[in-house]
Amino acid sequence: MVCESWKTKLDPYVDGELPEQETAAFHMHMRNCPSCAADALARVQIKRAIQVAGKRFTPSAEFRNRMQQNFVRKPQRSFGMGWMLAAAAAVFLIVGILTFGYLGNRSAGDQVLSEIADLHVATLASSSPVDVISTDRHTVKPWFQGKIPFAFNLPELQGSDFTLLGGRLTYLDQAPGAQLIYDVRKHHISVFVFQERGLPAKLDENFLSSKKLPFSMETWAEGGLRYFVVGDASAADIDQLAKLFKAAA
Amino acid sequence: MFYYVGVSEADRQLDSFEELAMPLFDQLYNFAHWLTQNREEAEDLVQETYAKALKGFSSFKIGTNFRAWMYRILRNTFLTSRTGLKMTMTVPLEADEDGPELAIERDTPETLFFEQGNRDRLQNAIDELPLHSREILLLCEVEEMSYQEISETLSVPIGTVMSRLSRARRALRERLRPKFHKEAGTAAL
Numbered sequence: 001m002v003c004e005s006w007k008t009k010l011d012p013y014v015d016g017e018l019p020e021q022e023t024a025a026f027h028m029h030m031r032n033c034p035s036c037a038a039d040a041l042a043r044v045q046i047k048r049a050i051q052v053a054g055k056r057f058t059p060s061a062e063f064r065n066r067m068q069q070n071f072v073r074k075p076q077r078s079f080g081m082g083w084m085l086a087a088a089a090a091v092f093l094i095v096g097i098l099t100f101g102y103l104g105n106r107s108a109g110d111q112v113l114s115e116i117a118d119l120h121v122a123t124l125a126s127s128s129p130v131d132v133i134s135t136d137r138h139t140v141k142p143w144f145q146g147k148i149p150f151a152f153n154l155p156e157l158q159g160s161d162f163t164l165l166g167g168r169l170t171y172l173d174q175a176p177g178a179q180l181i182y183d184v185r186k187h188h189i190s191v192f193v194f195q196e197r198g199l200p201a202k203l204d205e206n207f208l209s210s211k212k213l214p215f216s217m218e219t220w221a222e223g224g225l226r227y228f229v230v231g232d233a234s235a236a237d238i239d240q241l242a243k244l245f246k247a248a249a
Numbered sequence: 250m251f252y253y254v255g256v257s258e259a260d261r262q263l264d265s266f267e268e269l270a271m272p273l274f275d276q277l278y279n280f281a282h283w284l285t286q287n288r289e290e291a292e293d294l295v296q297e298t299y300a301k302a303l304k305g306f307s308s309f310k311i312g313t314n315f316r317a318w319m320y321r322i323l324r325n326t327f328l329t330s331r332t333g334l335k336m337t338m339t340v341p342l343e344a345d346e347d348g349p350e351l352a353i354e355r356d357t358p359e360t361l362f363f364e365q366g367n368r369d370r371l372q373n374a375i376d377e378l379p380l381h382s383r384e385i386l387l388l389c390e391v392e393e394m395s396y397q398e399i400s401e402t403l404s405v406p407i408g409t410v411m412s413r414l415s416r417a418r419r420a421l422r423e424r425l426r427p428k429f430h431k432e433a434g435t436a437a438l
Contacts, residue, residue, distance in 0.1 A: 011415055011418070050375070054375065059292070067274060074397035
């Protein structure tokens with residue numbers, strides 16, 4: 001009869017909707033209960049089958065083109081617009097020179113790095129550092145669907161010292177992005193992913209080497225996305241996690 | 250970002266909308282086709298959804314769940330369409346307070362059925378489900394939405410999501426069971 005209360009939780013369990021403590025307790029129960037373990041397995045099999053069978057329809061090329069014509073804006077570079085761009089560029093140049101003189105050596109790139117470091121520290125100081133708590137990348141990655149306007153891959157961590165703790169939605173200069181929190185030897189590392197075009201400054205690969213930062217940090221761009229790996233872990237650990245991300249991209 | 254110099258507010262809004270909405274195009278179309286069961290109607294539904302979403306985009310709060318917002322518009326548009334109304338009328342109103350389903354059997358006809366790779370038959374069984382069951386099953390399994398997201402999309406409490414989901418899964422198994430027996434019987438002959 002003890003099983004009956006567990007069986008009502010089978011669906012939330014296979015859907016990943018049980019609270020963490022109940023999931024752990026359910027795992028313990030299944031070790032001693034072949035009936036519940038087999039039921040859970042059967043449900044997962046059904047779930048996977050529907051997942052595959054459900055991806056059934058794809059839009060035609062004509063319809064896709066029609067939608068793009070209606071809802072994707074094309075840059076219109078008319079003659080008048082060209083003059084406007086030139087004039088705007090001149091204004092930006094003048095303003096840029098004045099601003100540069102005013103702010104001294106503080107570049108937009110420095111500000112981006114400072115903001116990334118601030119986001120990392122603010123997250124660790126938060127009482128709820130992650131919006132989605134899971135060590136499973138297949139749980140964390142889908143959580144971002146619909147919340148950010150791009151997709152990215154999370155690396156397989158098996159055999160490494162890193163543990164995924166979860167993820168959260170974050171913003172840099174009003175652009176939405178993903179923040180993943182990893183643990184390595186009791187140090188927390190944040191991995192930020194943003195769209196490169198949404199960033200307030202262009203960063204090249206050698207930008208970081210000339211900077212003195214309070215944290216270890218790596219950044220690179222790939223596939224239109226900009227990655228930042230930041231934390232108080234050793235530079236070697238930061239580099240290792242960066243390599244795992246690069247390999248997964 | 251010279252591209253943005255001199256563009257209107259409407260153009261900027263279209264850019265933001267495009268960035269958020271166009272990555273959802275394929276999955277929204279898939280869902281629309283499952284709902285309408287017809288290619289032309291699915292195309293009309295998706296197009297109308299995008300038009301409505303763009304029109305109301307200024308009311309969307311950035312940072313909230315855009316995907317659930319889009320699916321809600323699509324579903325509401327479908328339900329108010331001729332096909333949607335017709336389908337809704339044919340769905341019996343069932344109480345959402347059904348108790349949770351108990352465990353399924355091991356080596357059930359349906360698990361054996363799936364193992365044999367009968368994707369077409371599974372798709373047909375999903376097609377035959379009542380609208381409420383079909384949509385919640387697809388949102389959970391195919392779109393991999395959380396209960397909270399489904400609750401936002403369908404505008405129902407999470408408890409209702411759980412009971413509808415449980416009922417949809419049971420209904421699917423019921424539809425697969427006779428098919429399997431029939432197949433097995435034919436094979437035996």
